[in-house]
Every structure is written in C-alpha cells, then in structure tokens.
Amino acid sequence: MKILIIEDEKPAANLLKMQIKQHFPDAELFGNLDSISKSIAWFTQNPQPDLILCDIQLADGISFEIFDKVKLSTPIIFTTAYDQYAIKAFQVNAIDYLLKPIDPKELERAVDKFKANLIRSTIELDVLKNLLIPDKTSFKSRFLVRFGEKIQSIPTEDISFFNSEERVTFLQTKEGKKYVLESTLEQTEAQVNPANFFRLNRKYLSSLEAIEGIFSYSNSRLKVTLENCSDPDILISREKVSDFKEWLDQ
Known part of the structure; x- marks a missing residue:
C-alpha cells in the first residue's frame, strides 16, 4: 500500500509516519510534501498512490486547491485542526476527516476503512467481470x-x-x-x-x-x-x- 503524506508541519508529519508504520508496517510512505505547489508538481511526475493523508491548511494555501488542479481518483484522509472544512472535504474523494491532534486509534480506523473499501471494490469488480466475460467452462x-x-x-x-x-x-x-x-x-x-x-x-x-x-x-x-x-x-x-x-x- 502506497501512502502519500501532505503536511506542512514537520512534527505532525513525523508523527503520522510513526503511527502509520506502527499499525501498517508494510505501507510504503511518500512525502512529506508541505505546499500546494510541491504537491501539484509531485502528482504531475508520479503515478497516483493508493491513499493520501492530507492536511487542509498548508504553507501556501488550502489543500483543496491541489485537487481543483489535479484530477485524482485516490481516496483521501484529511487532517486538520479545524472542523469547518468537513463538508468540502467529502466532496473531494475523502473517506475520513481527522481532527488534530490525531488519535492513533482514529487513524487506524480510517486506514482500515480504506482497506475494507478497497477489498470490497475488488470483489465487486471481479463479480462484474464474471458477469461481463462468459466463463469458458459454461459453453x-x-x-x-x-x-x-x-x-x-x-x-x-x-x-x-x-x-x-x-x-x-x-x-x-x-x-x-x-x-x-x-x-x-x-x-x-x-x-x-x-x-x-x-x-x-x-x-x-x-x-x-x-x-x-x-x-x-x-x-x-x-x-x-x-x-x-x-x-x-x-x-x-x-x-x-x-x-x-x-x-x-x-
């Protein structure tokens, strides 16, 4: 699982990395990206990760600007010290919205929800393929x-x-x-x-x-x-x- 971290506060970014590695040791981490401009540049040069952990308020603006300019299908877990952005967050591929200071159990729950959705989507895709592509043994x-x-x-x-x-x-x-x-x-x-x-x-x-x-x-x-x-x-x-x-x- 490839996870990208977008966070302008280095201590918060390090804490996120530590918590993710503690609960999901097989995760491959990218970042930390601390600005809108760096994030846009990263997305134009790299394939989309499996999951994004993104602070809402970055050094050069609100992170929603990233997703206005870069069209992504990747699920996002937003992190912030404020709760007024919740509605906007869930309009941009958000699967959860965590308030700082981030509770490790809440982070674990959010990532587990992402993994559960991923497994369910994979199963649904397999079912759809079986419906669309005839099984040769059925002929x-x-x-x-x-x-x-x-x-x-x-x-x-x-x-x-x-x-x-x-x-x-x-x-x-x-x-x-x-x-x-x-x-x-x-x-x-x-x-x-x-x-x-x-x-x-x-x-x-x-x-x-x-x-x-x-x-x-x-x-x-x-x-x-x-x-x-x-x-x-x-x-x-x-x-x-x-x-x-x-x-x-x-």
Missing part, C-alpha cells in the same frame, strides 16, 4: 438432438453451423447431417464459444472451419460460402464486417 461441449425415435449427442467440434429457417433452428454437422434443435438461434449463440462460432447474420451461426470462401460484395458487405450449404446468399452486413474480420484474425 456447451455437445448438443442433444433427435432423429426420429433416436436421441443423439453431437460434440460441438463436429458442428459446421447452425441456421434458422421458418423459425426453426437447425444444426448441421461436418458430415452434412442436419438436425432440428429446440432452442432458438439467439439461445444457441449464447451457448457456444464465440472464439469458435460467429453470428454471420440473422439466419446463420457458423464455425470457423465451415467457412469455405469469403468474397467482397456490394455496399461494403461480404459474401460467405459454407461447406455442405447450398444457400448462395449468405451475406455479412457492413456493420458486422469489422467484427467478422477481427474474429478471423484472433
């Missing part, structure tokens, strides 16, 4: 199909493409066999790995191996031919061409 490895009275399981790697005809979804294998699926083409698209299958248009969802030819077509579109497919008009719209090429090139 189907095979599809259950019926052929007359017979039920059969088709491995995904044996599938050439899926297509929709008259609101019925079909699965076609690399051997040219065709089966009816109970799911819609939209539902099927969500069940297969997008690294291996691409939605060409509203009627076709194709594997990479099934694509036999790609040709330029009018209005910046592409025309595609698929193995074991007699449809001569499989077109990729101009809007999807870029995504299609990116998929081919990954």
